[in-house]
Amino acid sequence: MPIFSVPESLRTWAEVDLGALRANLDFVRQRIGPSPTILAVVKANGYGHGARETVQALTREKTIFGVANLYEAAEIKAASERSDVMLLGPCLPAERNAAVENDHIVTVSSAMEAKAFAAFGKTRINFKIDTGMGRVGCWKDTAISEFKSIREISGIEIHSISTHLPSADEDIAFTTDQLDGFTKLAQTLRELAPKAKLHSLNSAGILTLPEFAGDIVRPGLMLYGCSPIPDFSATLRPALAWKARIVLLKNLPAGAGVSYGRTYISSTPIRTAVIPVGYADGYPRQASGQGCGVLINGKKCNIIGRITMDQIIVNITDLPNVQVGDVATLIGREGNVSIDAQELAHRSGTIAWDILTGIGRRVERLYSEAP
Numbered sequence: 271m272p273i274f275s276v277p278e279s280l281r282t283w284a285e286v287d288l289g290a291l292r293a294n295l296d297f298v299r300q301r302i303g304p305s306p307t308i309l310a311v312v313k314a315n316g317y318g319h320g321a322r323e324t325v326q327a328l329t330r331e332k333t334i335f336g337v338a339n340l341y342e343a344a345e346i347k348a349a350s351e352r353s354d355v356m357l358l359g360p361c362l363p364a365e366r367n368a369a370v371e372n373d374h375i376v377t378v379s380s381a382m383e384a385k386a387f388a389a390f391g392k393t394r395i396n397f398k399i400d401t402g403m404g405r406v407g408c409w410k411d412t413a414i415s416e417f418k419s420i421r422e423i424s425g426i427e428i429h430s431i432s433t434h435l436p437s438a439d440e441d442i443a444f445t446t447d448q449l450d451g452f453t454k455l456a457q458t459l460r461e462l463a464p465k466a467k468l469h470s471l472n473s474a475g476i477l478t479l480p481e482f483a484g485d486i487v488r489p490g491l492m493l494y495g496c497s498p499i500p501d502f503s504a505t506l507r508p509a510l511a512w513k514a515r516i517v518l519l520k521n522l523p524a525g526a527g528v529s530y531g532r533t534y535i536s537s538t539p540i541r542t543a544v545i546p547v548g549y550a551d552g553y554p555r556q557a558s559g560q561g562c563g564v565l566i567n568g569k570k571c572n573i574i575g576r577i578t579m580d581q582i583i584v585n586i587t588d589l590p591n592v593q594v595g596d597v598a599t600l601i602g603r604e605g606n607v608s609i610d611a612q613e614l615a616h617r618s619g620t621i622a623w624d625i626l627t628g629i630g631r632r633v634e635r636l637y638s639e640a641p
């Protein structure tokens with residue numbers, strides 16, 4: 271684990287371990303073998319880890335980066351000039367010109383869309399097929415005829431043919447059928463466009479069904495060290511730890527209410543610590559009263575009362591020698607106890623993706639190289 275030196279004046283920060291990002295990328299490589307290209311998904315500010323640093327850590331000769339919009343694409347190009355960038359979702363009509371001008375690989379679901387892009391110049395496209403996600407992509411039954419029309423549009427280069435998995439972490443039987451269907455369909459399309467690359471696997475797919483890797487895989491969450499499949503949690507290295515300094519210590523008598531709504535009433539005298547992080551920083555308000563805690567001096571201390579916009583209150587009654595300015599870990603490890611993004615997500619009724627991408631702007635990102 272790298273050592274971070276943190277100014278005493280910093281209230282809350284995230285420590286990002288770039289070595290962990292690289293190790294997780296290596297694990298993807300190990301899982302899929304030497305041939306497939308890795309399209310590292312770095313949308314939403316590198317899942318909250320910082321786009322520029324994440325991209326620099328993950329850039330390899332052939333890495334492609336996947337993002338959600340033009341703004342993110344520009345950030346990636348600034349960090350890794352020579353890497354290809356794919357816009358994973360559709361573009362607005364008003365975004366098409368810039369997407370083409372910057373030579374991004376755009377995702378299209380129809381010949382009409384492809385034509386609109388081609389009006390601005392030579393365009394590389396990712397033809398997406400909807401095989402069960404019900405979101406982006408041409409519905410599978412009309413994919414062949416749509417694809418034939420796209421091939422006739424001059425100025426269109428078909429970079430890839432892809433699909434997306436809605437249930438790879440929940441329903442292997444459905445996902446296997448889905449991937450079998452996609453593979454058959456894609457083989458037909460590839461007779462029409464032999465150079466098109468095939469891709470379908472997100473993190474859960476890479477972990478559970480790596481034999482369907484095709485030509486490109488699209489890992490997101492797993493690169494950041496969180497596994498959508500519990501069996502692989504120990505294999506991946508979490509790249510982010512979220513910390514904050516205690517700003518106030520206080521004793522409360524029995525019968526005192528804590529935080530809005532007074533949902534917590536002390537039954538004995540207690541000692542509390544106030545931590546300057548709240549839901550405005552992305553700490554989920556829904557975690558209130560769900561048994562969440564933070565780590566202080568290697569011990570889990572429970573959050574009591576509701577999570578507020580800028581602060582949470584923790585019970586430190588049983589912990590001696592705590593000082594104002596001491597560090598509390600909200601996500602991460604201290605000694606042999608840890609709280610991971612999945613646990614916080616689970617307790618607050620959401621998913622790890624939501625927790626990581628929700629970590630706010632007041633949380634300064636610090637970077638360190640692994641030793």
Ligand SMILES: *Cc1c(COP(=O)(O)O)cnc(C)c1O
Pocket residue numbers: 311313358434471472473474488489490491492498623
């Ligand atoms: C976000 C995204 C991914 C990455 O998904 P993870 O579950 O985070 O691995 C892959 N493909 C597409 C199209 C996406 O939008």
